[in-house]
Amino acid sequence: MTKFEALGLDKPLLDAISDLGFETPSEVQEKSIPVLLQDDTDLVALAQTGTGKTAAFGFPMIQKIHAESRTTQGLILSPTRELCLQITNELKLYSKYVKGLNTVAIYGGASITEQARQIKRGAQIVVATPGRMKDMIGRGMVDISKIDYCVLDEADEMLNMGFYEDIKDILSNTPKEKFTWLFSATMPKEVALIAKKFMHNPVEITVGTKNAGATTVQHEYYVVGGRDRYSALKRLADANPDIFSVVFCRTKRDTQKVAEKLIEDGYNAGALHGDLSQNQRDMVMNAFRKKQVQMLVATDVAARGIDVDDITHVINYQLPDEIETYTHRSGRTGRAGKSGISMVIVTRSELRKIKAIEKKIQQNFISKKIPSGMEICEIQLYHLASKIKQTEVNPEIDNYLPAINDVLDGIDRDELIKKIISVEFSQFYNYYNKTKDLNSEEEGSKKGMDHEQMPSDGSVRYFINVGERDGYDWMSLKDFLRETLGLEKEDVFNVDTKDSFSFFNTDAQLTGLILETFTDFKVDGRFINVEVSKKPVSGGKGGRKRERNRGHRKGGDNKSFKKGKKGGFGKKGGKKRSGFF
Ligand code: ADP
Ligand code: MG
Numbered sequence: 001m002t003k004f005e006a007l008g009l010d011k012p013l014l015d016a017i018s019d020l021g022f023e024t025p026s027e028v029q030e031k032s033i034p035v036l037l038q039d040d041t042d043l044v045a046l047a048q049t050g051t052g053k054t055a056a057f058g059f060p061m062i063q064k065i066h067a068e069s070r071t072t073q074g075l076i077l078s079p080t081r082e083l084c085l086q087i088t089n090e091l092k093l094y095s096k097y098v099k100g101l102n103t104v105a106i107y108g109g110a111s112i113t114e115q116a117r118q119i120k121r122g123a124q125i126v127v128a129t130p131g132r133m134k135d136m137i138g139r140g141m142v143d144i145s146k147i148d149y150c151v152l153d154e155a156d157e158m159l160n161m162g163f164y165e166d167i168k169d170i171l172s173n174t175p176k177e178k179f180t181w182l183f184s185a186t187m188p189k190e191v192a193l194i195a196k197k198f199m200h201n202p203v204e205i206t207v208g209t210k211n212a213g214a215t216t217v218q219h220e221y222y223v224v225g226g227r228d229r230y231s232a233l234k235r236l237a238d239a240n241p242d243i244f245s246v247v248f249c250r251t252k253r254d255t256q257k258v259a260e261k262l263i264e265d266g267y268n269a270g271a272l273h274g275d276l277s278q279n280q281r282d283m284v285m286n287a288f289r290k291k292q293v294q295m296l297v298a299t300d301v302a303a304r305g306i307d308v309d310d311i312t313h314v315i316n317y318q319l320p321d322e323i324e325t326y327t328h329r330s331g332r333t334g335r336a337g338k339s340g341i342s343m344v345i346v347t348r349s350e351l352r353k354i355k356a357i358e359k360k361i362q363q364n365f366i367s368k369k370i371p372s373g374m375e376i377c378e379i380q381l382y383h384l385a386s387k388i389k390q391t392e393v394n395p396e397i398d399n400y401l402p403a404i405n406d407v408l409d410g411i412d413r414d415e416l417i418k419k420i421i422s423v424e425f426s427q428f429y430n431y432y433n434k435t436k437d438l439n440s441e442e443e444g445s446k447k448g449m450d451h452e453q454m455p456s457d458g459s460v461r462y463f464i465n466v467g468e469r470d471g472y473d474w475m476s477l478k479d480f481l482r483e484t485l486g487l488e489k490e491d492v493f494n495v496d497t498k499d500s501f502s503f504f505n506t507d508a509q510l511t512g513l514i515l516e517t518f519t520d521f522k523v524d525g526r527f528i529n530v531e532v533s534k535k536p537v538s539g540g541k542g543g544r545k546r547e548r549n550r551g552h553r554k555g556g557d558n559k560s561f562k563k564g565k566k567g568g569f570g571k572k573g574g575k576k577r578s579g580f581f
Contacts, residue, residue, distance in 0.1 A: 002014065002018075003023075003024050003025055003030075004017050004022070004025055007025060007029070007030065007033040007034050007037070007059075008033070008034055008037045008038065009033070009037075009059055009063060010063055011097075012095075012097035012098045013059055013062060013063060013094060013095075013097075013098075015097050016093060016094050016095070016096050016097055017094075019093075019096070020093060020094075022055075025052075025055075026051050026052035026055075026056075027047070027051065027207045028045055028047040028051050028052060028053055028056045028205065028207045029052050029055055029056045029059070031045070031056075031205045031207065032045050032056040032057065032060070032181075032205055033056060033059055033060055035203055035205075036057070036060035036061075036064075036181065037060050037063060037064070039203070040179055041179060041201075041202070041203050042179055042180050042181070042182075042199040042200055042201065042202035042203070043179075043180075043181045043182065043202050043203045043204075043205065044182045044184075044195050044199070044202045044203070044204050044205070045181070045182070045183050045184075045204075045205040045206075045207070046184055046185070046186070046187055046204075046205070046206045046207065046208075047183070047185065047205075047206075047207035047208065048185050048207070048208055048331065048335075049185050049307070049331045049332070049335055050307075050309060050335030051207055051208075053153065053183045054086075054087055054090045054091070054153075055090070055094065056183070057076070057151045057153070057181050057183060058087075058090060058091050058094050059094060061074045061076075061091075061125065061149055061151070062091065062094055062095045062098060062101065062125075064148070064149070065101065065124050065125065065148075065149075066124070067098050067099060067100040067101040067124060068100060069124070070102075070122035070123075070124065071124070071146050072119070072123055072124060072125075072126055072142070072143060072144060072146065072147060073124050073125070073146070073147055073148050073149065074124065074125040074126070074147060074148065074149045074150075074151070075125075075126050075128065075133075075144050075147050075149070075150045075151070075170075075174070076125065076126070076127045076128070076150075076151040076153055077128055077129070077130055077133065077150070077151065077152050077153065077158065077167065077170065078127060078128070078129065078153040078154055078158070079129065079130075079153075079154050079157040079158045079160075079161055079163065079304055080107075080129060080157075080304045081107040081108060081109060081110075081129060081278075082285070082304075082306070082307065083153070083154060083304070083307065084105050084106075084107045084127050084128065084129050085105055085107070086307055087105075087127045087153065088103050088104070088105035088127045091103045091125060091127070101124055101125070102121070102122055102123045102124055102125070103123065103124070103125040103126075103127060104118045104119055104123035104125070104126055104127070105126075105127045105128070106119070106126060106127070106128045106129070106132050106133060106136060106142070107128065107129045107132050108129060108131050108132045108135075109278045110278075112132070112135065112136065112139075112141070115132075115136070115141075116136065116139075116141040116142070119136075119141065119142050126142065126144070130158060130163040130166035130167055130170060131163070131166060133166070133170050134166045134169055134170055137169075137170065137173050144170070144173055144174050145173060145174065145175060146175065147174050147175065147178055148178055148179065149178060149179050149180075149181065150171070150174055150178055150179070150180045150181070151180075151181045151182075151183065152167070152180065152181070152182045152183065152184075152194070153183050154183065154184065154185070155182050155183065155184040155191050155194060156184045156185060156186045156187070156188055156190075156191050156324075157185075157304055157328065159188070159190045159191060159194070160324065160325075160328070161301070161304065164190070164194075167194070171198055180198060180199050180202075182194065182195055182199065182202070185327075185328075185331060186324075186327060188324060216334035216338065216339045216340060217314075217330050217331075217333055217334035217339070217340045217341070217342050217363075218339070218340070218341050218342070218366065219330065219341075219342050219344070219357075219358075219361070219363055219364070219365045219366065220341060220342070220343050220344070220365060220366045220367075220368045221343070221344040221345075221346050221354050221365050221366075221367060221368070222236070222343065222344070222345050222346070222368055222369070222370050222439070223346055223347070223348055223351065223367070223439060223440045224345060224346075224347065224370060224438050224439065224440050225347065225438070225440045226347045228438045228440075229317060229318075229345055230258065230261060231435075231438055232345050232370050232438050233247065233258070233262075233315065233317055233345065234262075234265065234267075235370050235371055235373075235376060235438065236313075236315060236343060236345075236370070236371075237262075237267060237295060238376045238379075238380065238428070238432075239371045239375070239376050239379050240312070240313060241379065241380060241383040242312070242383075243294055243295065243312055243313050244291060244294050244310060244311055244312045244313070245294065245295050245296070245311060245312060245313040245314065245315055245333075246296045246297075246298055246303060246306060246311060246313075246314050246315070246329075246332050246333075247269075247295055247296065247297045247298070247315045247317050248297075248298060248299075248300065248303065248314065248315065248316050248317060248318070248320070248329050249297060249298070249299060249317045249318055250299075250318045250320065250321070251299070252273040252274060252275050252299055254317070254318070255271050255272070255273045255297050255298060255299050255302075256271050256273065256275070258271075258297045258317060259271035259295075259297035262295055262297065267294070267295055268292060268293055268294045268295065269293060269294070269295040269296070269297060270284040270287060270288060270293040270295075270296055270297065271284065271297050271298070272284050272285065272288075272296055272297070272298040272299070272302045272303065272306075273298065273299040273301075273302045274299065274301060274302055281302070284296070285306070288306075288308065289308055295315075297317075300320060300325050300328070300329070303329070303332070304328075306332060308332075309335050309338070310335075310338065311332050311333045311335070311340060312333065312340060312341065313333060313340065313341050313342070313343060314329050314330050314332050314333045314340065314341070314342040314343070315342075315343045315345070316329060316342070316343065316344040316345065317345055318345075319344060319346060319350055319353050319357075323353075323356055323357055323360045324360075326357050326360075326361070327360070327361060329342065330342035330361075343368075344365070347440070348440055367494075369439050370437075370438040370439050372435075372437060373431075373432030373433065373434070373435040374432065376428065376432055377425070377428055377429050377432055377433075380425060380428045381421065381425060384421055384424055384425055385421065388420065388421075458507055458508045458509075459493070459494075459505045459506060459507055459508065460505065460506060460507070460508050460510075460511050460532055461494070461503055461504070461505050461532070461533040462503065462504055462505070462506070462514065462530050462531065462532055462533055463501060463502075463503060463530065463531045463532075463533040464477075464501065464502050464503070464504065464518075464528065464529070464530045465500075465501050465527075465528065465529045465530075466500075466501065466502060466528060467497050467498045467499050467500045467501045467502045468497050468498065468499050468500075469499050469500050470500075472497050472502065473497055474495040474496065474497050474502075475495075477495050477497055477502055477504070478492050478495045478504070481495075481504060484517065485510075485513060485514065485517055487506075487510070491506055491507070491510065492504055492505070492506055493505050493506075503533055511532065514530060515530065515532075518530035
């Protein structure tokens with residue numbers, strides 16, 4: 001007996017599940033399916049995006065519906081056209097061995113008469129966006145007066161998008177004796193209100209923690225000057241060569257502008273916003289799903305439907321006005337158990353918003369630095385080297401090898417490597433050589449506004465004479481300091497490792513303890529020396545080393561990235577430093 005069988009599912013579904021290759025039920029499925037199959041009950045289920053909610057309501061609904069009757073028995077409301085189509089497609093896959101079962105999607109932006117025709121042919125399950133649903137009820141094109149089950153999927157997003165009144169209207173056209181299953185990633189009070197108003201003693205299921213963003217997401221912020229936003233975005237992309245990301249802007253205009261600039265600069269980027277035709281939006285979404293587009297620049301509304309796993313980074317080019325929106329943005333990454341990073345580009349004056357978000361998501365942000373031009377060059381260099389290492393050799397080359405050898409005769413191995421790498425690398429180097437530091441911190445330390453990083457909070461910055469050459473990165477150095485000093489996790493911060501030395505901060509009242517501990521302090525016969533730093537505060541908690549590693553880990557997955565890089569690089573001239581390698 002498979003785990004799905006144990007949940008009480010019948011053969012037609014089990015066969016479809018085996019075709020889909022699902023091996024074990026997800027947590028929300030394990031908790032919801034038996035309840036929905038056995039009991040006739042209302043249900044509220046809270047689970048993050050990507051946890052398999054569609055099957056959690058889809059399997060029981062398919063099993064409970066009478067396929068031999070053509071009456072519409074199940075209604076699923078979902079916030080966007082994209083989600084609507086996705087749910088419909090999934091349900092069709094799940095029910096492929098259930099004879100006579102018809103699932104029809106109705107949504108805006110497509111022919112209403114065609115949709116009405118499909119309903120008329122008999123649809124036991126209707127998946128709809130609230131706007132179009134209301135429209136079709138008004139025109140008598142759909143009858144939901146006999147449904148047994150109603151699903152409110154992504155309820156929080158539907159309410160966010162202002163569908164409360166529509167939902168209320170729609171529900172007033174459904175029978176009293178039906179069961180309502182509400183699925184949501186978060187539980188804001190509006191959702192709680194809906195549950196209270198339209199449901200009777202619902203069974204409650206929570207997967208993970210209520211209201212929190214997915215814990216697999218790391219939140220980072222980068223402080224830059226307002227005019228440097230775009231350059232910062234480019235650097236973040238270049239420092240993560242295998243990035244597969246959604247970049248959020250606040251307006252349609254900015255979305256279009258940023259996407260155009262990225263494309264012009266040779267990135268695989270695309271725009272997604274409401275001023276595009278449905279056809280244009282479909283095209284960009286298809287390219288994104290195939291990873292031909294690696295930076296999808298989107299507005300919040302347009303991005304609602306994005307349901308793509310594997311997104312490595314969410315980049316907040318601008319912060320949203322509503323904190324709740326940030327949760328939705330960052331929820332696009334870290335799906336299906338994978339880890340993800342949500343980056344925020346902020347100006348100094350927006351820093352208090354970070355605090356507010358931290359409170360809401362109950363997770364701390366890491367303050368990070370926009371990598372310098374040379375750091376990016378280094379990352380690109382290693383990335384290139386590992387790409388070369390992983391490239392499969394084309395057997396055709398064998399035929400040409402003697403001739404190629406003739407051409408390359410007399411060049412030794414090192415020289416050859418340098419030349420091969422330079423083919424792609426020089427454009428980066430030429431672009432980034434001599435570019436400025438984008439991090440906005442000088443001003444901040446003066447004004448004392450830097451978040452968790454300025455000494456105005458009474459912290460002291462220290463110099464220590466060990467660094468990366470001694471095998472430390474910011475995390476291991478922080479651990480070493482904590483253990484040696486017997487301190488708590490939060491006591492040591494802003495650890496910034498350099499090659500042969502490092503910096504860190506503590507509260508001023510710990511200075512005595514620290515200087516005392518590190519007087520005549522030796523590790524393996526070597527003096528470890530700590531002094532109060534005279535340098536202005538700099539550096540973030542997140543060592544650059546970590547970021548570099550992250551780039552490596554994914555090395556070579558997306559070979560096409562930056563193939564099309566043109567313009568953008570190489571404009572700024574600058575001679576090659578022969579000693580760079
Ligand atoms: P949610 O609605 O919670 O965001 P979805 O229902 O869209 O999540 O599921 C996300 C992805 O996971 C889909 O591609 C789906 O086919 C897949 N999936 C769902 N359940 C399972 C399972 N038990 N095993 C493997 N993959 C699953
Ligand atoms: Mg879903």
